[in-house]
Amino acid sequence: MSFDLGVLATDVSTIDAFGDIASKLGLIGFAIVGLQSEPFKTIKENLQVCNRVILHGKSIISVRKQIDKTRRKAMIVSVPLRSIDVVNWAAEDNRVDLLTVDPTQDNRLRDTTARLASTANTYLEIQIAPLLKSSGLTRSKILKSYRESVSTAMDAGMGIVLTSGAIYPMGLRSSVAMAHIGILLGMDRAYANCAVSSLPMSIIEKNMKKLQPGFVSNGVELLQKGDEK
Amino acid sequence: MKKTRRRYLLFKLHREGPLIEEKQLSLTIWKSLLLLYGEIQAADSKLYMIDYNESTGEGILQCTLHSLQQVIAAAVVIGEINGTAVSFEPKKTSGTIKGLNR
Secondary structure, rough: EEEEEEEEEOOOOHHHHEEHHHOOOOOEEEEOOOOOOOOOEEEEEEEEEEEEEEOOOOOOOHHHHHHHHHHOOOOEEEEEEOOOOHHHHHOOOOOEEEEEOOOOOOOOOOHHHHHHHHOOOEEEEEEOOOHHHHHHHHHHHHHHHHHHHHHHHHHHHHEEEOOEEEHHHHOOOHHHHHHHHHHHHHOOHHHHHHHHHHHHHHHHHHHHHOOOOOOOOOOEEOOOOOOOO | OOOOEEEEEEEEEEEEEOOOOOOHHHHHHHHHHHHHHHHHHHHHOOOEEEEEEEOOEEEEEEEOOHHHHHHHHHHOOOOOOOOOEEEEEEEEEEEHHHHHOO
């Protein structure tokens, strides 16, 4: 039972095709970037689709503006690992769920960022799609980047989430397949299973609570309004 | 010579497009293993396709116990075979073929 938090489909019409393959692979849902207005909906029996937002701002101010507008509309909010200022801010912010490793960029995950993220329950996201599309030297460089990031995150106690990053339905993988990629990236078996199954589920459950109408902040909930009896 | 312990892997190959032949699949997994882990590991894996149903995509691979994780990782990172997008799903591993059917 697993939930893929990183589907990067570009066309609404492909959601059903993603749903078919996801069901065959035993997934119970996936998060898709910007193709639906609701935070989550059920498209099939036992299959949920969540809305995900990627914050691409170059400065803290622009990212902060984006997150204020989108947090209540999205189940998952992620920030790519780029500028240090933005990444360190995002690592500490409880509204950001994932820091995504971008293997095409030189920016790596720093120890300090990983330690900040571990205290705020912000997770490192590794997308496997670049590994499927490349080979030879290019793939070796991607593996280097991913393995270094995984090692840094594990040392700092930062959680890691493996996602497909799929842009077409066949880019999805079953939870067992993803766990084996996790082992390839330097995780032990238990950690890899956690990165594929329990951590994504815990993020979804936590954010489901946040999206309830009465939610104010962690531990603070609106039980009754003034005019209600 | 010390006897090597074998493992059998039951898998399903999901595809979007034409049928994939057994030989094509076997060769692609072998090449992926070679690229990812090198010539020595690929040779030591003793990889062999025991069975494969082209229409359902289900099959059984044989390899050594030592190389099982590497064979699965190499198969899982295959994105396409001859232009057909595929997704390799490992289903079950066992020390005997009989064990896969239990």
